[in-house]
Amino acid sequence: MSQSAVPSFPRHLLDFSDWNRGQVESILETAQMMQEVLARPVKKVPALTGFTVATVFFEPSTRTRLSFELAARRMSADVLSFATATSSTTKGETYRDTLRTLEQMGIDAYVIRVDAAGVCHQAYGWLHKPVINAGDGWRAHPTQALLDAFTLRERLGSLEGKKIAIVGDILHSRVARSNAELLTMLGAQVVACGPATLLPGSLPGATLTTSLKEALLEADAVMALRLQKERMDKGLLPSLPEYIAAYQITQERLAWARPLAPLLHPGPMNRDVELEGTLADSPQSLVERQVANGQAIRMAVLYHLLVGKRS
């Protein structure tokens, strides 16, 4: 995407390549205000009355879809929910026709999840209204990274110089990619850790290691990723017992990190796989807080892209 085609405040949220730190800080500040709305008994504001937000999910994901839809409705937007189970081989042309059809119905913003990386970027050219990437293949899941950053700052304050360990199947993780991109932009030092077969050649902004101890040592926070059992069944992952033996986050291993270092997970968790089941319910776990903050972040993103001023 050429620089000239992008306004200084982006119209889309595809990944963070078009976003600078000031713009990200604006979203995080607005999310703070949205949290105050969410603390009220009546969690509803008229900010997006008359707007229609479409969630377009070419890949199933109930949680993320519901989180966006609820965020939109809490700002009084109408929601059009389009979900389809198309195979990953569906031709780009079909995605285009589907999205152009929705455009004709007068949609004001699109929240798109698709298994084929790149479709969200193409959608940028097909559509005249804001596109929010809700997860595309292995590439990016920017609202997840925003809510993770927001949650980490709530607990740690500034992320400047903080060491954040991300553990699991880094290779196939859009969450790892978006977090590496965003957390380093906010000054953190990201260490990504997993078995050699699940590490990419490089992860921009992050250090890679196969040693869990190295990753967790003195870490200010630890993020476990969801293991896709489907991938394991295809022989792409090590066996479950091997993974657990070497990479499960346990109480004992978490002690390598700084005292009370918070533990994050994007959910849904496989308890006793990526992390010791009881850890998920410990005071160090921010897993539920991440979900709550997801509401505030998605409200902030929708607000900025739909009615926010663009500099």
Next chain:
Amino acid sequence: MSQSAVPSFPRHLLDFSDWNRGQVESILETAQMMQEVLARPVKKVPALTGFTVATVFFEPSTRTRLSFELAARRMSADVLSFATATSSTTKGETYRDTLRTLEQMGIDAYVIRVDAAGVCHQAYGWLHKPVINAGDGWRAHPTQALLDAFTLRERLGSLEGKKIAIVGDILHSRVARSNAELLTMLGAQVVACGPATLLPGSLPGATLTTSLKEALLEADAVMALRLQKERMDKGLLPSLPEYIAAYQITQERLAWARPLAPLLHPGPMNRDVELEGTLADSPQSLVERQVANGQAIRMAVLYHLLVGKRS
């Protein structure tokens, strides 16, 4: 559930064990007011503006789900619809994580249907907001019983001393259990009738019989239950012809009851199985009235649990 954990006006509607007659009467009175709302051209009140009601259906049921969702929207609540087709073997832990995730999104009340009896009761401990049981396994379906009681009182007046016959697969029926509990609380005498293999050892509050004639004789009202064909296929029920021969409610057999005794069915009906098809459309049938009253009852329950005063 210890007495001390339960406020004197319950926060949940799981079954009627925590509810006393006065509390039930309050719901029925409010439902009367809701019926007046439903008789208006504009069937909408602002009572629940800004509240979000989640319907969480781990077992499919379009009718019940739509009835609750419409009831919530008619009071201006937002609705989050979560449906999943999980097997009955799903671990309790997963139900918990799913519900806790929704809780973090700021849900104000939960309408839960689940095939595993007991999950609704566990949810009581997991969640901080009202839980309404929309049917759990064989155990309870309290809003069905409330709408049945409401419908019966519309036609019969007080249920004090009235004989109500419930006919069909009593053993597997949450509708029978909840009705036996509620109708006897309201003073009725309940007789539950079915083939010996489909009767439980006991049904609190009710008399059991295998004789249809005994059950229907002088009955003030008759309720036929839906026969689950799936269960019959597994050999758990008698054959269809055998069932029909002995237990189908026909015009002829209905004459054993009092003149014009109303006929109820929770729906959806298998016409010409549980009852003679034409009977469903006769003036004695309250089947459609039950559906209409379901709206008023569900509005009343949501209203009481969300904004009603607790004594």
Next chain:
Amino acid sequence: MSQSAVPSFPRHLLDFSDWNRGQVESILETAQMMQEVLARPVKKVPALTGFTVATVFFEPSTRTRLSFELAARRMSADVLSFATATSSTTKGETYRDTLRTLEQMGIDAYVIRVDAAGVCHQAYGWLHKPVINAGDGWRAHPTQALLDAFTLRERLGSLEGKKIAIVGDILHSRVARSNAELLTMLGAQVVACGPATLLPGSLPGATLTTSLKEALLEADAVMALRLQKERMDKGLLPSLPEYIAAYQITQERLAWARPLAPLLHPGPMNRDVELEGTLADSPQSLVERQVANGQAIRMAVLYHLLVGKRS
């Protein structure tokens, strides 16, 4: 349907047999006003506040369903979405019970799609509120014809004496039937064209031909129909290469029509089957405009049937 049972302004939109030209013109005029609403930043009016519109889809169709639901919500109606995948052998009794159940929930208008032709007409007798046919079998799809007529008039002005070619599987097309009915009512001359095996014995109002050249020659507009690949797999259609060779609308063949004759397609398109893929994106294509106008038409139809005056 006897004449006496039908008010002079129909309560239903099943097909156009009960509608006269003046009534159709009223819908088209209202749609013009709805387009002005849709051009505003806030595309929402309170016209149907407190009404509940049910979309009842016994046959899947995401586009049509979403178009109606969005139209209803833009007029502030509540929407109840009932979709089920029933086989074409489902008994009429079941349709009736389902619809009567919804009626009891207080639905104000029904948008029904069903694969069994005739169910919509039967629904007329079962329900007391307006029924809109959203496609029934091969018979009728009146809102599609209305949006096509609206789109054609936007481009061509009056349809009086205009030649409109409809090309494809005429035999199985409810779109062709409804368009033939409506466009001839508005003064157009309709020529329906396809392979002999896909032409009906007659199409009221239209001329039939197997010659694409004859159909397209001097045509003022061309409408390509969607080819159902499912039907082709059953041997009911000619092979794809044969169809394309003889009937695909190409740039070259479109030149037989009047200069700049618009090209329509009800969608979703099979690009490079019914029409040359690039034609769909040419200035002659009104495919996207049809979708946009579908919103205005459906808002107009809902408005007239729910709150419009009946003469």
